[in-house]
Amino acid sequence: MKHGKKYVESAKNVDRTKTYEPNEAISLVKKLAVAKFDETIEAHVRTGCDGRHAEQQIRGAVVLPHGTGKSVKVLVFAKGDKYDEATAAGADFVGGEELIPKIQNDGWLDFDVVVATPDMMGVVGRLGRVLGPKGLMPNPKAGTVTMDVTKAVNDIKAGKIEYRLDKTNIIHVPIGKASFSEEQLADNFQTLMDALIKARPSSLKGTFLKSVTLTPTMGPGVKVNTLAF
Structure with a gap:
């Protein structure tokens, strides 16, 4: 893969042999974010x-x-009182059955997170084939299938992120923007790592954190000492 001049220049600041x-x-990762836009700082955690x-x-x-520095659009599937509750909580879109054709046939996906009450699942x-591959399917473990739609919407708007293993057993998540202060990024990063350590499966033998890397959207990665967590 060929990288641009800025990437190549940035990469010179990273010692590849060091964690x-x-x-x-x-x-360091803040300094590597040299694009003309406010880059997202991401954590990539390779697990065992x-x-x-x-x-x-x-x-x-x-x-x-x-938070993540990104404004998030929330769609809530709810009816009755829960419809009103979701609207009052500040959900961007609220609906039910009538949204199915809009998403399925018209390809409407103008939202970042989907929340649903259990009775709407x-x-x-029926949208599994559309929402599933995009990681948008509501899930009880992520707190997006719930009767407490107010809390769900508030948490998401406040900077709640989902984490999950990909096919190669790596977790990829944003921890903020390059414009954040070092303290803000450090707080977010530590909060994420604490949650992941807690989520370590009890059946796992051997090393849990194989490697942790921080990267800006357009820049090179910086390896983090896994023993720090």
Whole structure:
């Protein structure tokens, strides 16, 4: 893969043979974000889990203390009182059955997170083929299938992120923007890592954190010392 001039210049600042302490890594990754837009800082955590075993599947959510720096559009599937509650909580879109053709046939996907009350999962289930591959399917483990729609919407708007293993047993999540202060990024990063350590499957033998890397959207990665967590 060929990288642009800015990437190549940035990469010279990273010692590839070194794993950096968290604060050092955050300071460096901020300097590597040289694009003309406010880059997202991402954490990529390679785990020792084997996602083929159900008991080693990691999935959950955590509210980052300083948010992600991105405004998130929330769609809630609800009816009756819960419809009104979701609207009052500030959900961007609220509906039920009538949204199925709009999403399925018209390809409407102008939202980032989907929340549903348990009694609406029969309806939402019909969208599995569309929402599933995009990681948008509501899930009780992530707190997006719930009767407490007010809390769900508030948490998401406050900076709640979902984490899950991909096919290669890596977790990819944003921890903020390059414009955040080092302290804000450090708080968010530590909150994420604490949640992941807690989520370690009890059946896992051997090393849990194989590697942790921080990267800006357009820049090179910085390896973080896994023993710091």
